[in-house]
Amino acid sequence: MASTASKLYSDDVSLVVVLLDTNPFFWAIAKNSNNNNPNLSFSNFLNHVLPFLNSILLLNQINQVVVIATGVNSCGYIYDSSSSPPASAAKSEDGNMPGIFSRVIQKLEEFVIKDQELSKDESVVGNPSSLLSGSLSLALCYIQRVFRSGPLHPHPRILCLQGSPDGPEQYVAVMNAIFSAQRSMVPIDSCVVGAQHSAFLQQASYITGGVYIKPQHLDGLFQYLTMVFATDLQSRSFLQLPRPVGVDFRASCFCHKKTIDMGFICSVCLSIFCKHHKKCSTCGSVFNQANPDSTLLPDRKRKTPDA
Amino acid sequence: MEVVTMRAKYKTSVKEPGIPGVLNMTEDKFSFSPNDPRVSVKLDVGFRSIKGHKFSKEGSKQALLNLTQESGGYIFEFDKFSDRDICRDFVGKVLGKLQAVTSSRQDAHGESERAAIPVNDEQLSTAEMERRMKLLREDSELQKLHKQFVISGVLSEAEFWAARKNLLDADTHTTLKQRVGFKSAMLADVRPLTDGRTNKVTFSLTPEIIHQIFAEKPAVHQAFLNFVPSKMTEKDFWTKYCRAEYLHRTKNSVAAEAEAAEDEDLAVFLRHDDILANEARRKIRRVDPTLDMEADEGDDYLHLPDHGILRDGIKERNTDVENELTKRTLLQDINRHAAVVLEGRTLDVELGDTRTVAEALARSKQAELATGSSDENQNQERLERVSRMTEIEDLQAPRSLPLAPLCIKDPREYFDSQQANALKALGDTGAGARPVSCNLRTEEAYNSLSEHISEIKAAGFSDPVVNPDVAVKVINVLTHHLSSTCIRLGKNPQESVLDRLPNRTKEELLHHWTSIQELLRHFWSSYPVTTSYLYTKVGRLKDALTQIYPKLQEIKESMQSDSRHQVSLLVQPMLQALDAAFAHYDAEMQKISTKSRERPNGFA
Numbered sequence: 001m002a003s004t005a006s007k008l009y010s011d012d013v014s015l016v017v018v019l020l021d022t023n024p025f026f027w028a029i030a031k032n033s034n035n036n037n038p039n040l041s042f043s044n045f046l047n048h049v050l051p052f053l054n055s056i057l058l059l060n061q062i063n064q065v066v067v068i069a070t071g072v073n074s075c076g077y078i079y080d081s082s083s084s085p086p087a088s089a090a091k092s093e094d095g096n097m098p099g100i101f102s103r104v105i106q107k108l109e110e111f112v113i114k115d116q117e118l119s120k121d122e123s124v125v126g127n128p129s130s131l132l133s134g135s136l137s138l139a140l141c142y143i144q145r146v147f148r149s150g151p152l153h154p155h156p157r158i159l160c161l162q163g164s165p166d167g168p169e170q171y172v173a174v175m176n177a178i179f180s181a182q183r184s185m186v187p188i189d190s191c192v193v194g195a196q197h198s199a200f201l202q203q204a205s206y207i208t209g210g211v212y213i214k215p216q217h218l219d220g221l222f223q224y225l226t227m228v229f230a231t232d233l234q235s236r237s238f239l240q241l242p243r244p245v246g247v248d249f250r251a252s253c254f255c256h257k258k259t260i261d262m263g264f265i266c267s268v269c270l271s272i273f274c275k276h277h278k279k280c281s282t283c284g285s286v287f288n289q290a291n292p293d294s295t296l297l298p299d300r301k302r303k304t305p306d307a
Numbered sequence: 308m309e310v311v312t313m314r315a316k317y318k319t320s321v322k323e324p325g326i327p328g329v330l331n332m333t334e335d336k337f338s339f340s341p342n343d344p345r346v347s348v349k350l351d352v353g354f355r356s357i358k359g360h361k362f363s364k365e366g367s368k369q370a371l372l373n374l375t376q377e378s379g380g381y382i383f384e385f386d387k388f389s390d391r392d393i394c395r396d397f398v399g400k401v402l403g404k405l406q407a408v409t410s411s412r413q414d415a416h417g418e419s420e421r422a423a424i425p426v427n428d429e430q431l432s433t434a435e436m437e438r439r440m441k442l443l444r445e446d447s448e449l450q451k452l453h454k455q456f457v458i459s460g461v462l463s464e465a466e467f468w469a470a471r472k473n474l475l476d477a478d479t480h481t482t483l484k485q486r487v488g489f490k491s492a493m494l495a496d497v498r499p500l501t502d503g504r505t506n507k508v509t510f511s512l513t514p515e516i517i518h519q520i521f522a523e524k525p526a527v528h529q530a531f532l533n534f535v536p537s538k539m540t541e542k543d544f545w546t547k548y549c550r551a552e553y554l555h556r557t558k559n560s561v562a563a564e565a566e567a568a569e570d571e572d573l574a575v576f577l578r579h580d581d582i583l584a585n586e587a588r589r590k591i592r593r594v595d596p597t598l599d600m601e602a603d604e605g606d607d608y609l610h611l612p613d614h615g616i617l618r619d620g621i622k623e624r625n626t627d628v629e630n631e632l633t634k635r636t637l638l639q640d641i642n643r644h645a646a647v648v649l650e651g652r653t654l655d656v657e658l659g660d661t662r663t664v665a666e667a668l669a670r671s672k673q674a675e676l677a678t679g680s681s682d683e684n685q686n687q688e689r690l691e692r693v694s695r696m697t698e699i700e701d702l703q704a705p706r707s708l709p710l711a712p713l714c715i716k717d718p719r720e721y722f723d724s725q726q727a728n729a730l731k732a733l734g735d736t737g738a739g740a741r742p743v744s745c746n747l748r749t750e751e752a753y754n755s756l757s758e759h760i761s762e763i764k765a766a767g768f769s770d771p772v773v774n775p776d777v778a779v780k781v782i783n784v785l786t787h788h789l790s791s792t793c794i795r796l797g798k799n800p801q802e803s804v805l806d807r808l809p810n811r812t813k814e815e816l817l818h819h820w821t822s823i824q825e826l827l828r829h830f831w832s833s834y835p836v837t838t839s840y841l842y843t844k845v846g847r848l849k850d851a852l853t854q855i856y857p858k859l860q861e862i863k864e865s866m867q868s869d870s871r872h873q874v875s876l877l878v879q880p881m882l883q884a885l886d887a888a889f890a891h892y893d894a895e896m897q898k899i900s901t902k903s904r905e906r907p908n909g910f911a
Binding site for chain 2: 112113131171203224
């Protein structure tokens, strides 16, 4: 089967790695707070996402979909269309949905139980964020394996369906994942279903050349997904997709959180400061005495071209 | 000095009968004296004034030779074509020689003239000057800048190029003379020339070949140093060498040995080369000791039938097995030659004088030996190498590199430093978006999630997945969003605002950018101001910068209202850069003036 498929790999075959946010805290809030997003509960979310995955598989016979769950304690592969038997072979046990989806949901249930077991603390302070860095890394690993499988492979892309707010403590890991995606030319698309924009995903999409959207009407999520994210990368070049207005990469200093145009950067860890410090507060590096005034001392002679 | 004297008729045009006389040609002039002494035509012309020569075809009516000048020329008619040909060949040779001399002289003359043009206040070599001219020619942008600032006096020539040293340097590298190595052709290709009549065999040795012989055959080199000129002349030496070579080549080993017995000097060339063997031994010691060289030793196939090397058109199978010495010579020769070619030429001595070449080669050899360190050292090195190569990885301690692990106290800082601006760009105020604080216990949260999952499991998908009304709404919103960004940012994401401006404006803007950058680079590099030279330079630059300011405003105002905003966005950073420079300039001036006021009071 694999050999026949490999002959068919053309430039419009996709491998879509979908990262599903399964942060229980986020979904619990999403259900409760009716004022902001009245209709999106996790079941509703799945109601939009699973048909979308199916439509990707229907777009091309050898399109491939991989689902990775992003939990708060762990991440895991939920579904891989290439390793599952064809849908016709596995007829659904109950009449409600196709076999592949009942399998996805079953695996999702198992994952949630496992994720819960991993959490030791009974009460959590604040909102724990989902392990976006973990699931991004899993996705990239999977894609690397596909890259190494041979000269012919589907064109991979990552789609992040994220609801929970960013976890600042994952900054380094997430940025590393983003840059490795950029290096391997894997676009990261992102669709934020939460109330807040995600700075991580915005950057990820910007850097990797993916699409970032935050749908206004969550009850039409399926429509958003199919309109924006269903097309393969080849066809994308002919389409007009939502583009960012521009990302403001200006940084603010670590010490006062002021937005600055010019500042001091730690040469070790790239922390940003608005004035000169003796020691980097982030990584503890001691800076040499570089007195900025010393350049003004008149005793330092400068060579002039023909003096 | 060669002289050609020939009977000829001199005439000023082809049709004329001509004046019979004698043509006399030396290397620098020709003269014609008529047979009839009463005829006043007498020529004495230097070849220097002759521009070329023409001649009639063989078999045509007259055997003519025309030496042409700038205007007119001298026509000679000869009795026979063969006479004419002698003169023609001679004239050709002389003119060729003269032209070579004069052209080189002219070049030198021209160059000195060009270099003599005063280039501001620095003395430039012609090569340097030419390099700069070339760069300017190749880069119109650079030329424009050069014209604008150097010619108008804002920057001096030296200042302008000081900032572009790398350009000049990069060019120098390419013009660096490449060192020519040895030819890869073997010395075997120096074939003796035999003329069929006598038994004489001629070898022609060029300095190039001699150098190669020295490099490839240390024994000959050594012998040369020993014998020449104390024992024999250089000519004798090479004669002997060639003789040995010849005997060797003709495979006349018996004759060779006989001669060697007679002449001990000749024997030197035929003897097995001890120096080579020594050198080979030394080299072998330097080979990675873990390499099994014995395994490769049987790799020559010369002893097998039908194997051999084509040399001089005859397959040279080594048939005289009895002579152990010559058995592998050819292979050794080839290897030796390869080694020498790969080592390259290390001499900086002009080839020509054999003695100096030989001595220089000897010196470089010695230096090589000296740097090769003593035997003991080498042995030590060998042992170390062996132990390094036979290292068993499992038993080694992990090689720890001296590095401190990066420990980042709180990665959240990075996030915070970017998030604010990133989200601002999306128009997310953040207010009101804060989710209601979560007081849920972990268990509750997970339970609710599981509930949802089982809910969809039980109920299945809703049909239709999306309410048609909502779908229409989404489509409308998305298309509206798309079309609005289209207008704002242009159709093509790669297309920049610049492309939509009129060509002239675009070019003007780009030009101003480059000039501002150029001036600012010089401006900032002149700080701190320590000399009066820099002081005036900064002033000059500031004035030049000030002149650009109103021009930018002009461009901005001349634009149509719809693109004025775009242009002002483009001009903004330029103005900011200029303002920063002006502010710095003013602050520095302030400082200087206060300093000069303080000094008299004794505070400085």
